[in-house]
Amino acid sequence: MSLPYFESVSPGSGTVPPRSWYATSSAASLSLNGSWRFRLSPTAEAEDDSFARPGYDASGWGEITVPGHWVLQGDGAHGSPAYTNVNYPFPVDPPRVPTENPTGDHLRVFDLPDTWPADGESVIRFEGVESCAKVWLNGTELGDFKGSRLPHEFSVGGLLQEHDNVLAVRVHQWSSGSYLEDQDQWWLPGIFREVSLLHRPDGAAADFRVHASYDHRDGLGTLRVETTTPAARVSVPELGLDLASGEPATVPVQPWTAETPRLYDGEIRTAAGETIPFRAGFRTVALEDGLIKVNGTPVLFRGVNRHEFHPEHGRAVGLDTMRRDLLLMKRHNVNAVRTSHYPPHPAFLDLCDELGLWVIDECDLETHGFVFDDWRRNPVDDERWTPALLDRARRMVERDKNHPSVLLWSLGNECGTGAGLTAMARWIRDRDPSRLVHYEGDPSCADTDVYSRMYPPHDEVETIGRYEDEGPAKRRQLPFILCEYGHAMGNGPGGLADYQRLFEAHDRLQGGFVWEWIDHGLNHPGYGFGYGGDFGEELHDGNFVCDGLLFPDRTPSPGLVEYKKVIEPVRIHGDGNGDSSADTVRVTNGHDFTDLTHLAFTWSYEVDGESVATGPLTVPPLAPGQSAEVKLPAPPADARGSEAAWTVRAELAEDTAWAPAGHLVAWGQLTAAPRAVTAAATGAAPVRDRDTITLGPAVFDARTGALRSLGPIQVPADGEPRLDVWRAPTDNDDGAPWQPDARYGLLWREAGLHRVRHRRDQVALDDGALVVRSRVAPAASQLGLATEYRWTADDSGRLTLSVTVTPEGDWRIPLPRLGIRFGIPSTYGETATWFGGGPGEAYPDTRAAARLGRWQSPVDALQTPYVRPQENGARADVRWAELTGPDGGGLRITGEPEFWFTARRWTTEQLDAAGHGTDLVPGDTVWVNLDHAQHGIGSQSCGPGPLPQYRLEAAPATFSFTFSALGRIGH
Ligand code: GAL
Numbered sequence: 001m002s003l004p005y006f007e008s009v010s011p012g013s014g015t016v017p018p019r020s021w022y023a024t025s026s027a028a029s030l031s032l033n034g035s036w037r038f039r040l041s042p043t044a045e046a047e048d049d050s051f052a053r054p055g056y057d058a059s060g061w062g063e064i065t066v067p068g069h070w071v072l073q074g075d076g077a078h079g080s081p082a083y084t085n086v087n088y089p090f091p092v093d094p095p096r097v098p099t100e101n102p103t104g105d106h107l108r109v110f111d112l113p114d115t116w117p118a119d120g121e122s123v124i125r126f127e128g129v130e131s132c133a134k135v136w137l138n139g140t141e142l143g144d145f146k147g148s149r150l151p152h153e154f155s156v157g158g159l160l161q162e163h164d165n166v167l168a169v170r171v172h173q174w175s176s177g178s179y180l181e182d183q184d185q186w187w188l189p190g191i192f193r194e195v196s197l198l199h200r201p202d203g204a205a206a207d208f209r210v211h212a213s214y215d216h217r218d219g220l221g222t223l224r225v226e227t228t229t230p231a232a233r234v235s236v237p238e239l240g241l242d243l244a245s246g247e248p249a250t251v252p253v254q255p256w257t258a259e260t261p262r263l264y265d266g267e268i269r270t271a272a273g274e275t276i277p278f279r280a281g282f283r284t285v286a287l288e289d290g291l292i293k294v295n296g297t298p299v300l301f302r303g304v305n306r307h308e309f310h311p312e313h314g315r316a317v318g319l320d321t322m323r324r325d326l327l328l329m330k331r332h333n334v335n336a337v338r339t340s341h342y343p344p345h346p347a348f349l350d351l352c353d354e355l356g357l358w359v360i361d362e363c364d365l366e367t368h369g370f371v372f373d374d375w376r377r378n379p380v381d382d383e384r385w386t387p388a389l390l391d392r393a394r395r396m397v398e399r400d401k402n403h404p405s406v407l408l409w410s411l412g413n414e415c416g417t418g419a420g421l422t423a424m425a426r427w428i429r430d431r432d433p434s435r436l437v438h439y440e441g442d443p444s445c446a447d448t449d450v451y452s453r454m455y456p457p458h459d460e461v462e463t464i465g466r467y468e469d470e471g472p473a474k475r476r477q478l479p480f481i482l483c484e485y486g487h488a489m490g491n492g493p494g495g496l497a498d499y500q501r502l503f504e505a506h507d508r509l510q511g512g513f514v515w516e517w518i519d520h521g522l523n524h525p526g527y528g529f530g531y532g533g534d535f536g537e538e539l540h541d542g543n544f545v546c547d548g549l550l551f552p553d554r555t556p557s558p559g560l561v562e563y564k565k566v567i568e569p570v571r572i573h574g575d576g577n578g579d580s581s582a583d584t585v586r587v588t589n590g591h592d593f594t595d596l597t598h599l600a601f602t603w604s605y606e607v608d609g610e611s612v613a614t615g616p617l618t619v620p621p622l623a624p625g626q627s628a629e630v631k632l633p634a635p636p637a638d639a640r641g642s643e644a645a646w647t648v649r650a651e652l653a654e655d656t657a658w659a660p661a662g663h664l665v666a667w668g669q670l671t672a673a674p675r676a677v678t679a680a681a682t683g684a685a686p687v688r689d690r691d692t693i694t695l696g697p698a699v700f701d702a703r704t705g706a707l708r709s710l711g712p713i714q715v716p717a718d719g720e721p722r723l724d725v726w727r728a729p730t731d732n733d734d735g736a737p738w739q740p741d742a743r744y745g746l747l748w749r750e751a752g753l754h755r756v757r758h759r760r761d762q763v764a765l766d767d768g769a770l771v772v773r774s775r776v777a778p779a780a781s782q783l784g785l786a787t788e789y790r791w792t793a794d795d796s797g798r799l800t801l802s803v804t805v806t807p808e809g810d811w812r813i814p815l816p817r818l819g820i821r822f823g824i825p826s827t828y829g830e831t832a833t834w835f836g837g838g839p840g841e842a843y844p845d846t847r848a849a850a851r852l853g854r855w856q857s858p859v860d861a862l863q864t865p866y867v868r869p870q871e872n873g874a875r876a877d878v879r880w881a882e883l884t885g886p887d888g889g890g891l892r893i894t895g896e897p898e899f900w901f902t903a904r905r906w907t908t909e910q911l912d913a914a915g916h917g918t919d920l921v922p923g924d925t926v927w928v929n930l931d932h933a934q935h936g937i938g939s940q941s942c943g944p945g946p947l948p949q950y951r952l953e954a955a956p957a958t959f960s961f962t963f964s965a966l967g968r969i970g971h
Pocket of ligand 1: 341454
């Protein structure tokens with residue numbers, strides 16, 4: 001049986017050889033973006049191809065915007081987006097696809113501009129079409145192609161006419177190419193990148209290649225620009241170069257690095273008079289001494305994996321969005337991008353060259369769904385598919401070869417192993433020996449220059465860092481990177497700082513790429529942002545598509561703020577004397593190439609979280625890798641308070657292309673005077689009435705011992721303070737089935753921690769205190785927490801609660817949290833002010849970015865809007881917190897020791913039950929959790945769970961809080 005073109009394994013027919021992309025040239029061009037006529041059919045063959053003929057009447061068709069995906073246009077009339085991770089959303093029978101194959105016919109009629117040259121050739125260029133297209137111009141079939149995120153061009157010169165050119169494009173959602181594009185993202189058909197008509201003058205350079213290397217030993221750069229037409233000149237005025245095609249020149253240059261993205265503007269002039277601007281960045285990439293070196297220096301990747309994503313436009317991302325991504329990356333200390341799992345829009349790489357990012361450019365290839373059948377019939381292991389694989393490799397390399405930012409070519413992602421991959425690697429090495437080759441999926445590393453892994457636990461990374469790993473001899477010599485780690489799904493990822501410490505301790509560990517840059521939550525009419533299953537898919541992977549450091553609207557999540565701190569390229573540490581007052585600070589330059597002259601350092605002396613004195617700090621310029629002890633000034637003599645700290649900041653001294661002067665790059669804090677202990681409130685005698693016990697400012701129910709009021713604040717029903725160990729499990733708590741670590745989110749629920757009961761054992765007055773004893777325990781289990789609440793007060797309005805917890809039974813699981821929870825009327829809980837870690841959320845293994853200070857936020861803004869609601873919003877190391885209403889009335893809480901503070905306008909149970917943010921409706925009560933401890937976050941939604949030191953074991957604990965009402969009777 002002969003298969004139709006869309007099912008054939010062939011990459012296509014009729015296209016011209018791939019070549020490099022460039023943003024502009026003096027040759028004529030015509031954008032064919034904009035509104036096109038559009039008709040959607042349920043199958044590939046529902047309609048014949050008469051629509052491609054000139055004169056066809058498409059007036060009854062709808063319209064669609066190109067670039068764009070049809071499923072994201074037309075308010076549901078064009079089908080829906082669908083999300084699967086590893087599963088193919090159709091029967092796996094390569095290369096066949098289902099008969100139900102949404103097919104979009106696109107029509108565009110255009111005139112040539114008057115100025116369009118009569119001579120020469122013209123090409124129609126498609127930058128990206130998912131997943132397979134057949135193209136006609138003026139009724140003539142040009143050919144067909146697959147390879148969704150790769151460019152395809154057709155020669156059309158002879159077919160063009162002055163007016164009413166009819167460009168017809170038939171796009172199939174499914175094709176043999178879909179088997180190569182199983183990349184854990186939305187399936188989004190359509191012409192999603194630009195379409196253009198480009199004039200190619202006679203004698204034009206069909207293609208060109210910029211070789212710009214740098215020799216760090218002598219500071220010389222060598223430029224050689226090859227053009228496919230020999231009759232061309234190449235000039236770089238700034239370097240005084242005017243060269244023939246292919247002629248090398250060696251001159252002193254400033255090298256290109258991600259830290260110093262120095263580009264030299266050049267121009268190619270062909271005999272035909274076409275000029276093509278280009279930018280040369282001089283740099284040399286090599287595998288040397290088992291390390292990836294750029295310009296002779298090993299580099300450390302502080303990377304992210306970036307999919308192209310926009311919540312409204314899917315993978316049709318505009319230039320503004322690309323630039324915004326890169327500015328956000330640079331401002332968060334990110335220095336590297338893996339273009340998971342396909343070449344990005346070509347303009348993105350121009351921006352990487354310009355702003356300075358190291359790039360792993362990944363080919364448009366993933367066949368992950370074959371894993372379920374032991375990789376049987378895997379296209380990369382079947383020679384019939386090799387031409388399609390080579391076509392993809394070639395289109396990527398040819399398109400992107402002139403970007404200095406690209407250091408490594410990646411063969412693809414999660415394809416298992418096979419001869420097809422080897423063929424790709426061979427072709428790539430032959431074509432471009434100036435770069436290295438990456439692929440993670442083959443443990444033998446036979447085809448690659450780097451040992452790359454995803455999501456290994458810390459201890460294994462350390463073993464590899466020490467060259468103590470086992471495996472093939474070749475692999476044991478290679479540099480190591482984590483092409484994916486730190487799974488940023490929901491709350492998290494935890495443990496980033498612990499990875500970074502390893503990277504910085506072992507040369508072989510050259511850093512990693514957090515998974516992933518942005519949540520792929522699509523705008524949804526009912527849910528705000530939708531994820532898998534929200535668009536009616538019969539097979540989907542839920543919110544696994546929301547695992548980014550940015551929320552879908554590109555607001556940084558706490559994970560990105562944490563990552564920025566963890567990877568800061570300057571380390572600012574105490575003098576190692578622990579808590580004793582510091583008088584020097586240790587500054588280490590963690591850049592690979594630059595000294596510190598681009599940064600301005602300041603110190604600030606803070607008493608109880610408020611800055612009382614600031615000044616500049618003179619730090620020596622320090623070469624990469626160097627450290628210095630820098631003397632701090634004498635602390636201000638008159639500063640009094642209960643605690644003091646130094647904060648040292650490193651900010652940009654001058655404006656850069658990616659942030660203004662004053663942008664904070666790195667910071668560190670040192671204790672200047674440790675916190676004084678807060679004494680419990682004592683002295684007031686409890687007074688028992690018939691129904692109540694009055695203790696200082698508080699009134700309790702005499703029978704139950706429950707707090708009823710504190711000063712003017714009435715405690716709502718069920719809102720009395722009591723022990724709480726439950727949190728709405730995070731995606732990382734729930735974990736992934738393929739991870740070996742215990743899935744505590746599920747185990748906690750199984751143990752009933754979400755439905756514990758509080759048995760009252762005793763309410764007693766004892767030595768000036770009200771003592772309530774209870775046992776907190778779930779049904780069907782012998783596990784329990786014996787809990788004693790000891791209330792004392794003084795006569796100035798302070799009330800102290802001391803909690804003592806003693807676990808009973810055989811606890812084999814950690815606790816989600818350990819603390820108390822209570823409610824107060826929302827009239828007292830509009831604004832939170834606290835002295836502790838901030839401004840953002842933190843958990844035991846995500847707390848690097850929590851800076852000690854005095855912070856204020858509306859309670860609503862304390863919430864982190866994870867696309868799937870889950871535990872969030874804790875503030876770390878809180879000494880005291882105040883909740884206040886509009887008139888200033890409210891509650892002050894002081895902890896001994898410091899505590900984790902969380903406040904929200906819904907209960908944990910409501911948070912746990914919510915599927916989307918829109919399910920969370922504020923009530924009349926603000927629910928407050930004061931936690932003595934929290935279990936870590938980890939990365940187990942795809943990677944390892946929290947490290948042992950972040951486990952919250954069930955163990956005896958005592959902690960206390962002192963409350964006072966603010967406002968009318970307050971202090
Ligand atoms: C990796 C894969 C990514 C993504 C991630 C989990 O295995 O390469 O594409 O699926 O896991 O989010």
